[in-house]
Each structure stands twice: as structure tokens, then as C-alpha cells.
Amino acid sequence: MRSCICIKYILSLLLCSLLLFAQDDVGFRVLSPQTMGISDEGIASFVIEADSKKIDFLLITTDANKRYSIEVNGERTHYCKSVNLYMGVNSIKVAGYKNDVIIQEQTRELFFRSKVDKHLKYPPAGYSKKYFHNQESEKLCAKCHDMSVNEVSGVAFEDITKSNCYECHKSINQEKHSHAPSVNWLCTSCHNGEVGVLNQEDKDKTKYSVPDPIEEVCFLCHKKHKDEWGKKRFSHEPAESGRCSRCHNSHSSPSEFYLREPSWDLCTGCHKDKIDGVHVVKTFAREAHPTHNVKDPSREGKELSCISCHNPHVSNAPSLLQSETSMGLCSRCHKK
Template identity: 65%
Template sequence: MKLYLFFLIFSFSWLFAQTQTSLNIVTPQPFYGSEENSASFVIEAKKTLIDSIEIITDTNETIKIPIDANRSFYCKSIKLHVGENRVKVVGYKNAVAVKEEARELYLTSKVDKEHRYLPKEYVKGYFHNDENEKLCVQCHDMSVNEVKGEAFVDVKKSNCYECHKNINTKKHAHAPSVNWLCTTCHNGEVGALNKADSAKTKYSVPDPIGDVCFSCHKKHKEEWGKNRFNHEPAESGRCNKCHNSHSEDNEMYLRKSSWDLCTTCHKDKIEGAHVVKTFGRAAHPTHGVKDPSRMPKELSCISCHSPHASNTSSLLHSQSVMGICSRCHKK
């Protein structure tokens, strides 16, 4: 009798569990904070209860995944936009929505004061830990197959490529990134500013990143070190504040076009007479016209200022203030 009762309870609980897990988002966890513009969704689905999954982003992008009889886990990389993202995952059985789950994700941006830090309810998410990877290895090779100091001839052979290909789609791409030499920077170490990441992910990047950057860009370190004046982000080795080390539509992988980027912090330069205000009332332009000293590029902050270091105060490109004028005003 006792045995019978035990079986009854067991089968009930099993059935209950079955209905509960018809669709389950394994990662990301609720209120997932991300620094990268894509997030990997891992969805567990029971083939007996649903026959297709739909992922719907808040920009109404819909991704359909059919259910395969041989597997119970499904992965998809979802592109994120800066700020709060709400992604719905809907399970269908015979074209009827059976189960719906949603996740809130937040993409921070280093060059957007509003979205610089995670809101209180969000927690920074980490993907590459042993617990998550245990699921992944059923289908994916989760090892690093990169040869130190030698790029892939066919980048698609990188084990990182399949899930992270979104990061290298923009116009200007950083060579180590587009050649999938990921561990050059993602060395699993942490810096003084991201000690919290320690041991949470295998592929953390030290913050400040400077030493990693300068391991290749040695010349810059040497040159800038000799200069009297330094731009704070460059000096403190936080190159990734302005540069996106993967890919960006702007030259030099800047996170915004250079004028927009500079004025993110230097807001007082947006309006008003920055360079010189003549008696004719119109101030000297700082953008929107061609730069005679670097044709055919547009005038921008970097036309006059060095964004990293200089021997002239105000980080000017020239030896003196008058020198900077004569770069364009030749007579």
C-alpha cells in the first residue's frame, strides 16, 4: 500500500514537472545585464508538449525554431540594443501558443551616460562557466581551438564564431577580433576595476584593458608615455571606453563618430564659441564642414586635439596654439 502511494505521488509530481518544463529559458537569467550587443538564449523544450518555438524581441524581430525530435535544448544568439530589452519566448503546439516566457535584458553602453550602469534590479550576467557549458557540450565544442599567435585561415572554424558572429558584422573591424583571436584579450584575467568578474567566467577581460592593448600597440605606449599631457581614458588604460575592440561602423572602431563621442563627456563644447568667436557672431565650426588639413575627412574634435596625448596643453596636435590655426589657415 505504501509503495502504491509512493508511486502515485511520484507519477503526479513527474506529470507536474512535465507541464512546468514544456518550455524553460535556461539562460539568460531574469534581469540579465550585458556589456556585449548579443545574448545567447538557451531554451529547454519538451518535444511532446510543443512543436515550435518563437523568439520575439521588443523590436518585433521574430525568430522561429522548429522542434527537433532528437534534442531538448535550443540556442540562439539575440541582438540587443542599448538600454532595456524585453525578449519573449513562446512555445507553440499545433499553432496555438502553449507557453510564454519572457526575459528582461539590459545592454550598458560606455559612451551613453544614461545607460552607463545597470539599473538596480539587473545583475551582470556571465555565460561561460562550467554549469552553463555542461549543457552546451552536448552539441558544441566548447574548447578554445585557437592557436596562440596564429590566426584561422577560415575564421568559421573558430569555436567562438557560431555564437558570437554578431560582434564582427560592422564596417570597421579590429584585426584580432575579426580573425577570431579572442583569447588575445579575453585572457580570463581581471584588472583592478573588475575584480568582481573573477572566477565567474572563463573569458573575462581585465579592466583597465590598457596592458592588453599595449601588448600589440607598443609604439603608442612608448610615444604617449613621453608626452607631457595625457587624456585621462588613454592614460588610465581604458581604451575600450572610446574604442570598441570588436567592430564598429566608425573609423578606428570608435563607439560613436568622433565628434559625438567627444561631446558625450565634454558637453560644454556642444554649443557656444569653442574655438574662437569672432565679431561676426558665428563661432568657428567644430563639425559639419570638411577639414582642410585632412581632406577629404570632416572637421571634428580630433582635427585639432590629439585624443590620447600631446606635449601642448589642451592636447593640441601642434606645438603652439597658433600652430593649430595654421594647419588650415595657411596664409
């Protein structure tokens, strides 16, 4: 046994010195993100340590040929850039140039996973969730970034740029509809460092973990909903199980109510059979009752959607209908 450990020790020493030696020779190193990681929000922070003697220009290229260029001028040692990902597998290339000639290349493979679409929910083999906020990784950044939490619980920042999280995470709130606690940079109101029964494996991996299921955190502020919903007879599985962030982005989104997708796409993401299946009634003129692409007579200015007839969270009627009876439901829109 002893000699076995000893050999391992010598081998790892050898490996370390080889790695150190290799580093001497390169123009740049990608410190973040780690490759083969899984992203939930579609933003990857690239941090590249570059040697201006060997490289004068860095180019980050995504699959869709979106480019981010960085000039390496020797005033800094580290260059940082937030990059937007596409749903599914992303292969992002970093190239280092000197006098317009590529001298070094590195790739990062990242998987942006969907919360709803079955095909994009599970990454191919080899990907795993990689966390950043541990002492080890933060040390590399502390030279230039303040890594401490400076938010006062429940008090919105008057100037959000003063939040210590802002500089690195500003793009998390860039969409049109933003959730109050996120846009006020009260990040730790949800990122409380705890885990829930469904993400025990994240314990102590990052100081900013959120519990899964998340519902108790949401209900701290949305207490009225907790009380109202608790009284209903039926509830929708993903809401019942407390996984609010399947449907809502906690930060910001192009869709109202910070939905991950507009409601029809959201619902059909999990209920694929409702995309064109016969539903509600078989009408004379069509195969199925419409579920979108027409005006909703019951909600002014809105399009017909699944939520015209179904409550996304709870209901007293079976099938989560918006009315207690199915006749009552029809008469919301079909007046005789």
C-alpha cells in the same frame, strides 16, 4: 544554530522538488541568457530547451518588434539564436506555440550599457553582470558544442569557422571594421582569464575575463604606441587610466578604428557641453566655432570633428591640441 540550518536544508529540498515538478509541465525553458543581466556588446545568445510534443514553434520578439522564429521539430532538444540588443533596457519575449496558439510565454530583461553616454551607462536597480563561461553552464552545451579552446597563440585561423568560439559568437565580428586579433579569432589573446584592479569582483566568475584597465593587454601588440605616448606631457583621462575599450570596441564596429561611435558622437557622449556650447572662438557669423557638419581642410576627404583639433590620447600641448601652440592650430586650416 543547528536546527536553523536544518530547516533551511529542508526548505531548499522542498523548493527544489517543487521546481522539478514545475519543469515537467512546461513546453520550453530559456537556459540563456539569465534575466536582469548587463550586456556590453549588445548581443544576447538565446538557448531554449523545448519539448516538441508540447510546442511546434518558438518566437523571440524584441522591443522594437524584431522577430526571430524557430521551428521546433523534435530533431533537437535545444534551439539557439543570437539576438541583437538596443542600447538601454530590452524586454525580450519568448513565446511557445502549438498549432498557432500561444501556450507559454517568458521574458528576459537585459540592459545593454553604453561606455560613454551618462544616461545609458548605469542600469536601473536590479541588473547585474551575469557570466556564462563557468563549468556549470558549459555542461549544458557540451552535448552539442565543443567548449574547449583550440586556438594556437598568435596564429590566425586559416578557416575561422574552425575556431571553437565561432559557432556561438560569429556575430561579434559582423560589423564593417574589424580588429585583427578578433577577426582572426585569437580571442584568448585578450580574454586571458585575468582581472585588473578595477574588476577584482570578476575574479573566477568566467574563464574568459579581461583585465580592467585593459591597456597592458593592448600594449602587448601596440608597443610602439606605448613608447610614443609615454613621452608626451599630457594625456586624456580615459586613455591615461588605461580604459581603451571606453572608446574602442575590441571586436568590430561600423566606425573606423573600431570606435564605439563616430568620433564626434563619441566625444560629445562624455563632453555634452560641447554639443552646442561656445567653443574655441566666438565667431562673427555664429555663436561658436563649428565642430562638425563641414569639410575639414586639414584632413582630406574627412569631416571636421573634435579630433581635427584634439588628439584623443596624448599631446604635448594643453587641452590635448593637435599642435604645440593654439596659433599653430589655427593655421592648420586657416591659411593667410
